[in-house]
Amino acid sequence: QKEVEQDPGPLSVPEGAIVSLNCTYSNSAFQYFMWYRQYSRKGPELLMYTYSSGNKEDGRFTAQVDKSSKYISLFIRDSQPSDSATYLCAANTNAGKSTFGDGTTLTVKP
Amino acid sequence: SQTIHQWPATLVQPVGSPLSLECTVEGTSNPNLYWYRQAAGRGLQLLFYSVGIGQISSEVPQNLSASRPQDRQFILSSKKLLLSDSGFYLCALKSGTDSPLHFGNGTRLTVT
Numbered sequence: 001q002k003e004v005e006q007d008p009g010p011l012s013v014p015e016g017a018i019v020s021l022n023c024t025y026s027n028s029a030f031q032y033f034m035w036y037r038q039y040s041r042k043g044p045e046l047l048m049y050t051y052s053s054g055n056k057e058d059g060r061f062t063a064q065v066d067k068s069s070k071y072i073s074l075f076i077r078d079s080q081p082s083d084s085a086t087y088l089c090a091a092n093t094n095a096g097k098s099t100f101g102d103g104t105t106l107t108v109k110p
Numbered sequence: 111s112q113t114i115h116q117w118p119a120t121l122v123q124p125v126g127s128p129l130s131l132e133c134t135v136e137g138t139s140n141p142n143l144y145w146y147r148q149a150a151g152r153g154l155q156l157l158f159y160s161v162g163i164g165q166i167s168s169e170v171p172q173n174l175s176a177s178r179p180q181d182r183q184f185i186l187s188s189k190k191l192l193l194s195d196s197g198f199y200l201c202a203l204k205s206g207t208d209s210p211l212h213f214g215n216g217t218r219l220t221v222t
Contacts, residue, residue, distance in 0.1 A: 034210050043114075043200050043213035044154075088154070096142070096207040102153035 003027045006089050006101025015110050019076040023089035023101050026070065030091035030099070033065050035074045038086045038103070047087075048074065079108045112137040114214035116201050122220045129174075129188040131217050133201030136182065141203040143184040144211065145176055148198040160184060196221045 006023045013019055021035075032051050036044035048063035050056045056063045064073040072089055089101040113136040123129060135141060145157040156169045158176035166176050173192050177185045184201060201214040 032208065032210070036213075041216075041218065043116075043202075043215045046210050046212060049210045090211075092208075092210070094207070096204065098156075098211055100154045 001026060002101075003030075003099045004089060004091055004101045007104055008102065009104040010107065011104060012107045012109060013079055015079060015081060015108055017079050017108070019074075019079050019083070019106060019108075021074040021076075021087050021089070021104050021106070023072045024070055025072070025091050025099075027091070027093070027099070028070075029093045031094050032092040033063070033072050034090040034092070034098075035061075035063055035072075036088040036090065037083075038088060040085075044088055076106075079106075081108050081110050084108050112141075112203065112205065112212055114201055114203060114212065116199075116214040116217055118217060119215065120218045120220075122222060123191050124222055125193055126190050129186070129191050129195070129219070131186040131199055131201075131219075133184040133186075133214060134182055135184075135201075135203050138182075138203065138205050140181060141205050143178065144202040144204070145174075145184065145186050146200040146202060146213075148200060148216075150197075154200070158186070191221045193221050195219065 004025045035048040037047050038044040050063050053065050053067040060077045062075040084107045086103040086105045088103045115134045144159045146154045160178040174188050198216050200216045202211045
């Protein structure tokens, strides 16, 4: 079993929709949680970085961590065609080791 | 701000040929540096990481090696490429244990 499992998708939504991207993890040592956006043929770009349970908002993006259920989510409000990309969730231990999900490909249709 | 330079962006090499991919970073000192490989439609596989000059840790035994000759330079090499070495190679840095990874824009390697 992978330590970080991500909904595989692909996900296709109309422009303006609310998008929910989800991951679960199994390692209780994970303390830091990240979401990356990766456009085709580019490296992953850090979107959100959170520590511990709760919500963190940045513009149209909200990252949510629920440590009790080992569940992490990324919500995108008012989705745009430019949001079309692969989204990767990741988790770090205190020792700094990063573990990634396999990514969810999102398409936002105009 | 931190910047990661990787080159070349795309590379096509025959089986059995050598490989050298270079990564240089700016805007930070003494970073932890990483090489990842991403196969098509797959997640990120950690290949090597380095916490300092000359210090290399290998995560996966394979046909590849890494070196860190300078604080801000990280090199991925192979003496003889295999078809299975094809993939998207990403260099990444972390400026502290608690900080997230930041990635370069990668090199897409096709071994023919």
